[in-house]
Amino acid sequence: MxxxxxxxxxxxxxxxxxxxxxxxxxxxxxxxxxxxxTLPSVRDVAAAHxxxxxxxxxxxxxxxxxxxxxxxxxxxxxxAAQPAGRDTPAQxxxxxxxxxxxxxxxxRELELSPDEVIARLSQRMRQQ
Amino acid sequence: MNALIERMAAQxxxxxxxxxxxxxxxxxxAASRLELRYEGHAALDRVSLRLEPGTxxxxxxxNGAGKTTLIRALLGLVEPDAGSATVWGRPALQMGxxxxxxxxYVPQQPEALAWLKVGDMLDFVxxxxxxxxxxxxxxxxxxxxxxxxxxxxxxxxxxxxxxxxVRALAPxxxxxxxxxxxxxxxxxxxxxxxREIALRAGESGTTVLFSTHIVSDLERVASHVAxxxxxxxxxHGELDGLKERNLRLHVPASxxxxxxxxxxxxxxxxxxxxxxxxIVIVREEGAAWPALASAPGVQREVLSLEDLFVEVAG
Numbered sequence: 001m002x003x004x005x006x007x008x009x010x011x012x013x014x015x016x017x018x019x020x021x022x023x024x025x026x027x028x029x030x031x032x033x034x035x036x037x038t039l040p041s042v043r044d045v046a047a048a049h050x051x052x053x054x055x056x057x058x059x060x061x062x063x064x065x066x067x068x069x070x071x072x073x074x075x076x077x078x079x080a081a082q083p084a085g086r087d088t089p090a091q092x093x094x095x096x097x098x099x100x101x102x103x104x105x106x107x108r109e110l111e112l113s114p115d116e117v118i119a120r121l122s123q124r125m126r127q128q
Numbered sequence: 129m130n131a132l133i134e135r136m137a138a139q140x141x142x143x144x145x146x147x148x149x150x151x152x153x154x155x156x157x158a159a160s161r162l163e164l165r166y167e168g169h170a171a172l173d174r175v176s177l178r179l180e181p182g183t184x185x186x187x188x189x190x191n192g193a194g195k196t197t198l199i200r201a202l203l204g205l206v207e208p209d210a211g212s213a214t215v216w217g218r219p220a221l222q223m224g225x226x227x228x229x230x231x232x233y234v235p236q237q238p239e240a241l242a243w244l245k246v247g248d249m250l251d252f253v254x255x256x257x258x259x260x261x262x263x264x265x266x267x268x269x270x271x272x273x274x275x276x277x278x279x280x281x282x283x284x285x286x287x288x289x290x291x292x293x294v295r296a297l298a299p300x301x302x303x304x305x306x307x308x309x310x311x312x313x314x315x316x317x318x319x320x321x322x323r324e325i326a327l328r329a330g331e332s333g334t335t336v337l338f339s340t341h342i343v344s345d346l347e348r349v350a351s352h353v354a355x356x357x358x359x360x361x362x363x364h365g366e367l368d369g370l371k372e373r374n375l376r377l378h379v380p381a382s383x384x385x386x387x388x389x390x391x392x393x394x395x396x397x398x399x400x401x402x403x404x405x406x407i408v409i410v411r412e413e414g415a416a417w418p419a420l421a422s423a424p425g426v427q428r429e430v431l432s433l434e435d436l437f438v439e440v441a442g
Contacts, residue, residue, distance in 0.1 A: 010347035013430035015368040050323040053330030
């Protein structure tokens with residue numbers, strides 16, 4: 001994987017380490033990063049994007065703790081084997097949680113009841 | 129003085145005192161209640177600061193907020209009216225050669241020796257530093273296409289800035305202080321400077337303090353940020369934390385009755401364009417969001433650092 005595959009937005013409200021972690025999770029979930037693929041070194045990512053290497057380390061450490069990445073001797077960070085050929089339920093929830101947060105927040109701002117929102121969401125899920 | 133700013137400054141001082149204290153000798157820079165007055169106004173208003181080793185601190189502030197004055201006071205280049213500044217535990221005003229050899233400072237306007245050629249100046253300065261990296265100098269002069277044989281006075285402002293930066297980085301200092309380093313640089317040169325700072329900080333543990341009004345530069349490389357506003361130091365903390373702990377709330381007129389007095393963590397408040405109030409809050413680490421943030425009808429958004437700065441200092 002090339003370091004320039006990541007898209008860093010320093011000015012976004014989301015901290016850079018979170019942006020990196022989220023993008024790598026998506027690449028793994030979407031299959032663009034396969035089990036065993038090595039990630040660019042912390043230094044390469046930091047140099048490519050002119051960001052602090054500690055930020056990259058933070059993202060990699062978090063993904064290692066989640067089991068998405070693992071440290072391989074002599075090779076650096078690599079995509080860890082995902083159980084049973086599919087992400088764990090916990091990982092899948094992590095991907096959809098931001099959207100759920102956004103819906104909950106908007107519903108509250110617009111003063112729409114949870115029951116109404118859930119009803120419409122269920123309808124959509126059954127349709128697709 | 130604005131009551132809100134007063135409250136923020138007091139909150140900042142309380143937070144600073146509550147943090148576990150590292151031994152002052154290990155702190156590259158520290159200051160306690162610096163005061164400095166210029167022509168009747170407070171250039172520095174009771175500024176306290178502790179810069180931990182390995183930190184990259186970005187100092188943001190409007191022109192005239194006191195950034196340069198603070199930097200000069202921290203390095204003992206100007207004497208404060210009150211308070212103290214130390215460099216590795218020793219008074220900044222009496223900095224010895226040993227400390228001077230461990231730090232590098234790039235001021236806003238590069239200094240003297242203007243009649244020397246670039247190459248000659250660097251050779252001359254290099255003799256004062258035991259750890260001068262001549263290979264780095266050659267490499268960087270080539271990479272940045274800086275002419276060795278031209279007089280400093282004949283360089284463009286951007287080129288002079290870049291030469292000053294090479295001169296600062298060559299001795300591999302433990303502490304790097306830069307005052308508006310990117311002001312004269314084009315975007316490509318700025319990116320390269322940031323890359324160099326970021327790598328040194330992350331890999332060699334170099335401590336960096338730089339002031340800027342280009343917020344996005346800071347967001348790339350800084351680990352910590354501090355806002356300088358009218359001589360006071362506000363919101364000094366981890367960059368990521370500040371991004372994760374701020375919210376701008378739009379409280380509509382219909383919910384105005386929920387606003388009794390200041391909201392915990394409030395840093396800015398203004399009447400909203402479409403009625404109601406816009407309130408910016410910065411939550412303390414570990415604290416919960418105030419109830420107002422989840423009240424029905426209240427809209428919320430997370431601010432970028434630049435927007436946060438404009439709210440506080442605008």
